[in-house]
Amino acid sequence: MTEFDAATAAVQAALDAGARYADARVMHRRYESMTARNGDVEELTQDESIGLGVRALVGASWGFYAVPDLSDAAARDAGRRAARTAMASARVPGPPVDLVPVEAVTASWASNCEVDPLGVPLSDKGDLLVGATRTMAEHGADLAEGLYQIWDTAKWFVSSEGHRIDQRIRECGGGISATSIGDGETQRRSWPSYRGQYGTTGWELVESLDLAAHAAQIAEESRALLTAPLCPAGETDLILGGEQLALQIHESVGHAIELDRILGWEAAFAGTSWLDLAQLGSLRYGSELMNITIDPTIPGALGSFGFDDEGSPAVKRDAVRDGRWVGVLAGRDSAAMASLDYGGSVRADGWARLPMVRMTNVGLEPGPHTLDEIIAATDDGVLMDLNRSWSIDDKRLNFQFGCEVGWEIKKGRRGRMLRNPTYTGIGPLFWRSMDMLSSETVSWGTPNCGKGQPGQTGHTGHPAAPARFKNVRVGVSA
Amino acid sequence: MTELELAGQVIELVRRLGGPTVQAEAVVTRADLALTRFANSAIHQNVAESTVGVRLRLHVDGRTAAGSGSVLTADGLRALVERTLAAARLCPPDPGWPGLAPPTPTPDAPGVDEATAYAEPDQRADRVGAFVAAAGGLTTAGYCRTAHRSSAFANSAGHTAHGRSAEAAMDGIARRDGADGVARRYADRLSDLDGAELGAQAAAKAQAAADPVELPPGRYEVVFEPAAVADLLQNLSWYGFNGKRYAERQSFAEPGSAQFDSTVTLVDDPLGSSGLPFDAEGTGRRALTLVEAGTTRAVAHDRRTAAEAGAESTGHAVAGGATWGPMARNLRLSGAVAGPASPVGRSTTGTAAGAVVDADTAALVAGVRRGLLVSDLWYTRVLDPKSLVVTGLTRNGVWLIEDGTVVRAVRDLRFTESYPRALGPGAVLGLGARAVRQPDRVDGAWWAAPSLRLASWHFTGGASG
Numbered sequence: 001m002t003e004f005d006a007a008t009a010a011v012q013a014a015l016d017a018g019a020r021y022a023d024a025r026v027m028h029r030r031y032e033s034m035t036a037r038n039g040d041v042e043e044l045t046q047d048e049s050i051g052l053g054v055r056a057l058v059g060a061s062w063g064f065y066a067v068p069d070l071s072d073a074a075a076r077d078a079g080r081r082a083a084r085t086a087m088a089s090a091r092v093p094g095p096p097v098d099l100v101p102v103e104a105v106t107a108s109w110a111s112n113c114e115v116d117p118l119g120v121p122l123s124d125k126g127d128l129l130v131g132a133t134r135t136m137a138e139h140g141a142d143l144a145e146g147l148y149q150i151w152d153t154a155k156w157f158v159s160s161e162g163h164r165i166d167q168r169i170r171e172c173g174g175g176i177s178a179t180s181i182g183d184g185e186t187q188r189r190s191w192p193s194y195r196g197q198y199g200t201t202g203w204e205l206v207e208s209l210d211l212a213a214h215a216a217q218i219a220e221e222s223r224a225l226l227t228a229p230l231c232p233a234g235e236t237d238l239i240l241g242g243e244q245l246a247l248q249i250h251e252s253v254g255h256a257i258e259l260d261r262i263l264g265w266e267a268a269f270a271g272t273s274w275l276d277l278a279q280l281g282s283l284r285y286g287s288e289l290m291n292i293t294i295d296p297t298i299p300g301a302l303g304s305f306g307f308d309d310e311g312s313p314a315v316k317r318d319a320v321r322d323g324r325w326v327g328v329l330a331g332r333d334s335a336a337m338a339s340l341d342y343g344g345s346v347r348a349d350g351w352a353r354l355p356m357v358r359m360t361n362v363g364l365e366p367g368p369h370t371l372d373e374i375i376a377a378t379d380d381g382v383l384m385d386l387n388r389s390w391s392i393d394d395k396r397l398n399f400q401f402g403c404e405v406g407w408e409i410k411k412g413r414r415g416r417m418l419r420n421p422t423y424t425g426i427g428p429l430f431w432r433s434m435d436m437l438s439s440e441t442v443s444w445g446t447p448n449c450g451k452g453q454p455g456q457t458g459h460t461g462h463p464a465a466p467a468r469f470k471n472v473r474v475g476v477s478a
Numbered sequence: 479m480t481e482l483e484l485a486g487q488v489i490e491l492v493r494r495l496g497g498p499t500v501q502a503e504a505v506v507t508r509a510d511l512a513l514t515r516f517a518n519s520a521i522h523q524n525v526a527e528s529t530v531g532v533r534l535r536l537h538v539d540g541r542t543a544a545g546s547g548s549v550l551t552a553d554g555l556r557a558l559v560e561r562t563l564a565a566a567r568l569c570p571p572d573p574g575w576p577g578l579a580p581p582t583p584t585p586d587a588p589g590v591d592e593a594t595a596y597a598e599p600d601q602r603a604d605r606v607g608a609f610v611a612a613a614g615g616l617t618t619a620g621y622c623r624t625a626h627r628s629s630a631f632a633n634s635a636g637h638t639a640h641g642r643s644a645e646a647a648m649d650g651i652a653r654r655d656g657a658d659g660v661a662r663r664y665a666d667r668l669s670d671l672d673g674a675e676l677g678a679q680a681a682a683k684a685q686a687a688a689d690p691v692e693l694p695p696g697r698y699e700v701v702f703e704p705a706a707v708a709d710l711l712q713n714l715s716w717y718g719f720n721g722k723r724y725a726e727r728q729s730f731a732e733p734g735s736a737q738f739d740s741t742v743t744l745v746d747d748p749l750g751s752s753g754l755p756f757d758a759e760g761t762g763r764r765a766l767t768l769v770e771a772g773t774t775r776a777v778a779h780d781r782r783t784a785a786e787a788g789a790e791s792t793g794h795a796v797a798g799g800a801t802w803g804p805m806a807r808n809l810r811l812s813g814a815v816a817g818p819a820s821p822v823g824r825s826t827t828g829t830a831a832g833a834v835v836d837a838d839t840a841a842l843v844a845g846v847r848r849g850l851l852v853s854d855l856w857y858t859r860v861l862d863p864k865s866l867v868v869t870g871l872t873r874n875g876v877w878l879i880e881d882g883t884v885v886r887a888v889r890d891l892r893f894t895e896s897y898p899r900a901l902g903p904g905a906v907l908g909l910g911a912r913a914v915r916q917p918d919r920v921d922g923a924w925w926a927a928p929s930l931r932l933a934s935w936h937f938t939g940g941a942s943g
Contacts (some may be wrong), residue, residue: 088599114577268619
C-alpha cells in the first residue's frame with residue numbers, strides 16, 4: 001500500500017460516510033537538532049514520524065482525524081471518523097461552507113537542496129557547534145550556545161476533487177548566541193539572528209552563516225552590553241536592522257492579514273485583526289515605501305512550497321502595494337466566505353494537525369538606500385537590531401519589541417552601544433512613519449510561529465531590509 | 479502490545495544491538511487527543527488524533543543521544559535504535575551524564591475517568607452548544623478538549639513505570655461590540671465542565687466590558703483573576719524555578735531567601751489531579767514546595783541538574799530537558815485561609831456588576847481604593863530572564879475600581895513589570911480563598927490560582943495608542 005493509496009482510501013471512506021468533500025495528507029518527516037553549550041554538545045535529537053490526517057466536509061461542517069497507521073483498514077477508519085466528527089460539528093452549525101475553485105492536478109515538487117543536511121556527518125555538525133561555542137566561552141560568554149535544526153518532509157496529498165500531489169521539502173538552519181550574566185540582569189548577542197537563520201534549502205545555508213567567524217565578536221559584545229548605557233526613553237528616529245524588521249513584518253503585517261483572524265476564527269486564542277475586509281483595496285497601511293508581498297515561490301526562503309496543504313499552487317500576490325492594503329493570506333473556505341477568489345496559504349505542521357491559514361513568505365520589497373546611507377541621513381536616533389522579545393495585542397495593533405542591541409545615532413554616525421533597547425507603537429501608525437528603506441534584503445526564516453488549537457508551529461519566511469521610522473517611542477522599562 | 483511491553487522491547491533491542499553496557503531509557507506514549515473549536519458561535523474546527531510514539535535516550539561510551547518516532551513496526555523500532563546508537567557514538571563525550579533512575583516504586587496516581595479518556599465528539603459539541611446558548615446571543619468563540627495518555631517507561635537499569643491520565647478543559651469568550659469576557663476551566667472529568675455556566679460567566683463579563691475608556695499609563699493597584707495569575711505562575715516556573723536556569727545563574731531564585739510576600743506559598747502538585755506518576759526519566763513525581771510563606775525553598779530538578787547541584791531529582795524531567803531544563807507544570811498558588819463569606823461585587827453604573835463573577839474576587843475588589851480588575855494577560859514575553867521583567871497586555875476585560883467598587887470598563891493596557899518584584903515582600907495585599915485550575919495550552923499542564931490583589935503593577939501604555 002503506497003502513501004497515495006492510504007490517502008485515497010481515507011478520502012473514499014469519508015465520502016462513503018457522507019462527506020461532500022474530503023482530502024487527506026500522508027506526511028513522513030525526519031527531524032534532527034543539536035544544541036551545544038560552552039564547548040560541548042548538549043543534546044542531539046532525531047525524530048522520524050509518519051502518519052495520515054484526513055479532513056471531511058459534511059454539509060457545512062468540518063471534521064478531522066489523524067492516525068499513525070497507513071494500513072488500508074486504519075486509513076478507512078480515519079476517513080469514517082473524520083466524517084463522524086464533522087457530523088458532531090453540525091450540532092452547533094455555522095454558515096454554509098464553500099471552497100474557492102482550484103485546478104485538480106497530479107504533480108510533484110521538491111525544494112532545492114545542494115547538500116543533504118541529514119547526510120552531513122554528525123561529527124562535522126557537532127564540531128561546528130562545539131568549536132563556535134568554545135570560542136564564545138573563551139571570549140567571555142557565560143553561556144555560549146549553538147543550535148541547528150533540520151526537517152526533511154515528504155507529503156502525499158489526495159482530494160476528492162482529484163488532486164494527487166507529492167512534495168519533498170528540506171529545511172534547515174542554525175545559529176549561535178552568547179549570554180553574559182551580570183548583577184541582576186543578563187545580556188545576549190546572537191548570530192545571525194535570535195534562534196538562527198533558516199531556509200527551505202540544504203546544509204549550504206548553515207555553512208554560509210560562518211558561525212565560527214562571528215563567535216568572538218558576539219561574545220565580547222554581550223559582555224560589553226552589561227556596562228553599556230541604557231537605551232534612553234523618549235521619541236526618536238528609529239532605524240531597524242533587517243532581522244528585527246522581519247519580525248516586525250511577521251507580527252504586525254503577516255498575522256494581521258490572515259483571513260481566518262479577520263473572519264474571527266481565531267478570536268478566542270491567537271486573536272482577530274484590526275483590518276476590516278470592507279477596506280481591502282483602499283486602506284492606507286503604511287507609507288508609500290511599503291510594498292509587502294505574499295510569495296511562496298522564493299527559492300530557498302523558509303515559507304516556500306510547490307503547493308499548499310489544500311493543493312493550491314504557490315502563487316505570488318501583493319498584500320500591501322504603495323502603502324495600501326490589497327491582499328490577504330487565505331484558504332479555500334475562508335476565501336469563499338470573504339468572496340475572494342484565491343486561497344493558497346493553508347498549511348499544517350504535521351500529519352496529526354488540521355491545515356490552517358499560515359504565512360508563507362511575507363516580505364517587504366527593497367528600497368533605494370543602503371543602511372550606511374540611512375545612518376548618514378539621520379541626525380539623532382537609535383539603531384536597533386536582533387530581536388530579544390516580542391509582544392503584540394490580539395488585534396495586531398499595539399506592539400512592544402525588545403532588541404539585543406542598540407546604537408546611538410548622532411549627526412549621521414553610529415555612536416555608543418545601548419543596553420536593553422525597546423520600542424513600542426501602533427502598527428499602521430508605525431508603518432506610515434517609514435521614510436527610508438534599504439535595498440539590502442535578506443529572506444529571514446522564522447521556524448517557530450505558533451498558532452491554532454491544538455498548537456501548531458509554522459515555518460515562515462520574511463524578506464526584509466533595514467529601514468528608518470520617524471518619531472518612535474523607545475526605551476520602555478519596568 | 480501494551481505500552482510497557484513496547485518500552486521493554488525497545489530496551490531489549492538496545493541491549494541486542496548496542497551491547498550490555500549501553501544505558502538506555504524508553505518512553506512509549508499512546509495519546510487520544512480531541513479538540514472541538516468554535517468561533518462566531520459555531521463549531522468551525524473539530525479534530526481528533528489517536529497516536530502512539532516512542533522516545534529513546536541512550537548513553538554509550540560516555541556519549542548521549544536521543545531519538546523518537548512513530549514508526550512502531552519491528553523494522554521501525556530497529557531503525558530508531560540503530561540511528562540513536564549511531565548518533566551517540568558520533569557525539570562528543572558527555573561528562574554531565576547523571577546515570578539512569580534506579581528501580582523504585584511508582585507513586586500512586588489519581589484514577590482516570592474513562593468517560594473523559596474516550597469522550598465522543600458529540601459530548602464536546604454539546605458543551606459548546608451549551609456555552610453558545612448561555613451567552614444569550616453574544617458572539618462566542620473557544621474550545622472544549624479532552625486528552626488521554628497512557629504512558630510506560632523502561633530503562634536498562636531495570637526500572638519500569640506505567641501510568642495513565644485523562645483531563646478536559648474548556649475555554650471560551652463572549653463578545654459584545656468588540657469587548658470580550660472570558661471563562662476558562664481545567665477538570666479531571668469532562669462531566670465537571672458546565673458549558674452553560676461558563677458561557678453565562680463569559681457573557682456577563684462581556685456585557686460589563688462594553689464602552690471601555692482609556693486610562694493613562696502608570697502604576698496601579700490591581701486585582702488579578704485566576705486566568706491572569708496563571709500567567710505569573712507559568713513564567714515564574716519556566717524562568718525562575720527551573721533547575722537549569724538556576725544553575726546557569728539566570729534565575730532570580732535564591733533558596734532560603736524571603737523573596738516573596740509572606741502570603742505566597744507555591745507548590746507544584748503533579749498528582750493533585752489526574753496526571754502521569756513519573757517524569758521523562760522515570761523518576762516518580764510528587765508535590766514540591768517551591769515557595770513557603772514567602773521564602774523560596776526549592777527549584778525543580780531533573781537528574782542532570784540535580785547532579786550538578788548536588789541534589790536529588792524532583793521528578794521534573796521533560797523531553798528536551800537538556801536544552802530547556804526541568805519544568806514545574808502543575809503549579810498551585812495557595813489561597814488565603816478561609817474567612818467569613820465575602821460580599822457580592824457592587825457596581826455604581828449597573829453595567830459592571832458582571833465583571834466580578836465570584837465572591838473571592840468581590841472581597842478583594844472591596845478593599846481597593848483605586849485600582850484595576852484584570853481578567854487575563856496576553857502575549858507575555860520576558861525582557862530579562864534574571865530579573866524576570868516581562869511585558870505583555872491585558873485581555874478579555876479590565877475594569878477601574880474606585881472605593882471598593884467596579885465603576886467602569888477600561889481599554890486594554892500594556893505592562894512592563896518584574897514578576898518577582900510584584901509579588902515581593904509587602905506587595906501582596908490579598909488572596910482569594912479558592913484556587914481555580916486553569917488549563918495550559920498543552921494537556922498535562924495546569925496552573926491553579928485564586929484571585930490576587932497586588933499593591934502595584936506597572937502599565938506602560940494603552941493598547942490603542
